[in-house]
Amino acid sequence: MLNKRIADEAFENNTSRRDFLALSQRLLLSTAALTMCPISLCASAMDDLNLKYLDSLTALLLADVSRLLFPHDRFEDTIYLDVVRDINSDMHTQKNLKTLISQLTKILNDKADGDWLSAAMSKKLDLLKTLQGSEEFSYLHNRTIESLYRNPEVWKLIGYQGSSIEHGGYLHRGFDDIDWLEK
Amino acid sequence: MTKKFNLSDDSVVVVIGSGAGGGVLANELAQRGIDVVCLEAGRRLAQADIVNNDTEMFGKLTWLDPRVASGQAIPGFPVWTCKTVGGTTMHWTASCPRLQEHEFKARSTYGEIAGANLVDWPLDLQELAPYYSLAEDRMGVTGTHDIPRLPGNNNYKVLEAGARKVGYTEINTNNVAINSEARDGRAACLQIGFCTSGCVIQAKWSTLYTEMPAAEKTGHFELRPESMVVAIKHDKQGRASEVHYLNGDGELKKQKLRAVCVAGNAVETSRLLLNSASNRFPGGLANSSDQVGRNYMRHFIAGVVGEMPGSVNIHRGAHQAGIVKDESGHNPERGFAGGILMLTAPFTPEIFAKFLQPGGWGRDLASTLENYDHLAAMLVHGEDLPEMTNRITVHSKQKDAYGLPVPIVHYKEHPNTTKMKAYAIEKGKNVYRSLNASKIHTMVDVFPATHNMGTARIGHNAKTSVCNAWGQTHDISNLFISDGSLFPSVGCENPTLTIVALVLRQADYLEDLLKRGNI
Incomplete structure (x- = not known):
């Protein structure tokens, strides 16, 4: 209900369409939000991503699975939507990926009695375990890792600082600043 | 003024490869006035090409042509070597321990070990x-040489504190070929991190910007990048006479020569000798002993990762300026032969995500990754034993883009290595345990081999070794091997310093032979 209230307030405050979409995207992917959120709204938010190879429901499902694989509560949903964007880019260059993704979507939906997005979290986790080792799972697993942990936004959140040469390295910026070891 | 040599010039020494072995040997010969043509398969990067981005540099530096893995080698990517001017000196961490005295005498020290083709080196420390x-x-x-050691970074300080707590004493910031102060026209280390992606400020020694330009200044040296050698040809007397290579445009070129030195890293060196088979040498060049490609050794390498009580920021600073040597000796009471080193090593979030639990996912793994700034990590590595059956061969059908049969890397762990690895990982865990790590993880059997050695071993006996004590092949007097392939056993130390020492010694020998007209 909280999600719904925030959404309502956003409308009432005459939030711009862009802000609303960003907000709805944030809300979309938590299980609670999904069960409350009319699919047409989710789908229209997904349409805004302009994904050439992925329909809105598939995009939602992939974002949902990538969060289940590497769940970071502190990460905004936009970070997981970047995984979906990368999948869309992969589909441009890897010809067989279209089939793989549609198979993956079908398998997940079938296993979840026709609607993955509505399934309970514990059920989803159990279903994902049964897919481990499959080509479909391996692709999504590796794609999620490379999209998430190469993302500078994620680096900021977990404390990896990336390129340092433009700051002169760490010689004067804490390469030896550890303070918790016993003397 | 960069010299150009004619393809028909049969007075040149051809060096194949421009890394630690080839790059140093080529420059050393050129400094002595010997004309050298250096053929390097990879491109010559400009300094501006080197950036603090592991993914980008992986693409620029890595040898990505197909290699087939067999046994316990990592499928699809059994070895991690470089294809660029500078070779693996671009990717290396510059860790430079010497081999220990007893490691030159592996057979005498360790005794007979079933399955192991142990020998003593034909030279000693x-x-x-x-x-x-x-x-x-x-x-x-x-x-x-009175060069100060590097200061220790946070990851080193954790290693040091933990190692002291468990009673180790041989702990320091290692001997590294990274400037701790400006030297030789190169800057001092700024603790940038990214050592394995090429050093942006050239504080780390790499042949790309040390040996190569120095050789070019002599007027006796020509580097030909993007030159993939396809075969070494011999004359009727069975002496090496030409090197055939494909240039950057895919044209076949034939360079005449007086002598040829192969320094392609163990896999490519073996492949070249085997792919150069002829009617006279049906098993490949210099292979009358049937030892070419055999006795392939790596070091077992495992990561130990601690989730520490405070932040570490492991990514800051020189990668392997931190070592514990207390376990490096031979102590049979531990249940295995040979020694172990513990070295600091940072990893990126992506590498942790891939290898902390290969194939893993879920909340526990994500929480460790979210704790990235608290992670400390080391690599433990130890001596691998030579086995005849661990070997590099060439594929009977599969060819790469050059039309060359691809190499097959076959590796199975000796029981000695299995025991040593388990012991080393436990000792590594103890270090972080002593500092109250909340969780300890390992990364085992996940890394492709970066230390590749032993496939053209030196020895006194032409029936059981490929090269004599100077790296001259027993079968062909003007064919030399000039890389880690030479090692008859590997000790537990990172191999590059020993490769450089061996080729400097080879340069003395080769110069003498050339002067005396013996080749």
Whole structure:
């Protein structure tokens, strides 16, 4: 209900369409939000991503699975939507990926009695375990890792600082600043 | 003024490869006035090409042509070597420990071990020591020649504190070929991180910007990048006479020569010798002993990762300026032969995500990754034993884009290595345990081999070794091997310093032969 209230307030405050979409995207992917959120709204938010190879429901499902694989509560949903964007880019260059993704979507939906997005979290986790080792799972697993942990936004959140040469390295910026070891 | 040599010039020494072995040998010969053509398969990067981005540099530096893995080698990517001017000196962490005296005498020290093709080296530490010293001076190795050691970074301080708690004493910031102060026209280390992606400020020794330009200044040296050697040809007397290579446009070129030195890293060196088979040498060049490609050794390498009580920021600073040597000796009471090193090593979030639990996912793994700034990590590595059956061969059908049969890397762990690895990982865990790590993880059997050795071993006996004590092949007097392939056993130390020492010694020998007209 909280999600719904925030959404309502956003409308009432005459939030711009862009802000609303960003907000709805944030809300979309938590299980609670999904069960409350009319699919047409989710789908229209997904349409805004302009994904050439992925329909809105598939995009939602992939974002949902990538969060289940590497769940970071502190990460905004936009970070997981970047995984979906990368999948869309992969589909441009890897010809067989279209089939793989549609198979993956079908398998997940079938296993979840026709609607993955509505399934309970514990059920989803159990279903994902049964897919481990499959080509479909391996692709999504590796794609999620490379999209998430190469993302500078994620680096900021977990404390990896990336390129340092433009700051002169760490010689004067804490390469030896550890303070918790016993003397 | 960069020299150009004619393809028909049969007075040149051809060096194949421009890394630690080939790059140093080529420059050393050129300094002595010997004309050298260096053929390098990879491109020559400009300094501006080197950036603090592991993914980008992986693409620029890595040898990505197909290699087939067999046994316990990592499928699809059994070895991690470089294809670029500078070879693996671009990717290396510059860790430069010397081999220990007993490691030159593996057979005498360890005794007979079932399955292991153990031998003593045909030379000892005393004989190699002067060349070690020359190599250390040349490369600017810290802790030698009055060069100060690097200061320790946070990851080192954790290793040091933990190691002291468990009772170790041989702990320091290692001997590294990374400038701790400006030297040899190169800057001092700024603790940038990214050592394995090429050093942006050239504080780390790499042949790309040390040996190569120095050789070019002599007027006796020509580097030909993007030159993939396809075969070494011989004359009717069975002496090497030409090197055939494909240039960057895919044209076949034939370089005449007086002598040829192969330094392609163990896999490519073996492949070249095997792919150069002829009617006279049906098993490949220099292979009358049937030892070419055999006795392939790596070091077992495992990561130990601690989730520490406070932040570490492991990514800051020089990668392997931190070592514990207490376990490096031979102590049979531990249940295995040979020694172990513990070295600091940072990893990126992506590498942790891939290898902390290969194939893993879920909340526990994500929480460790979210704790990235609290992670400390080390690599433990130890001596691998030579086995005849661990070997590089060439595929009977599969060819790469050059039309060359691809190499097959076959590796299975000796039981000695299995025991040593389990012991080393436990000892590594103890270090972080002593500092109250909340969780300890390992990364085992996940890394492709970066230390590749032993496939053209030196020895006195032409029936059981490929090269004599100077790396001259027993079968072909003007064919030399000039890389880690030479090692008859590997000790537990990172191999590069020993490779450089061996080729400096080879340069003396080769110069003498050339002067005396013996080749």
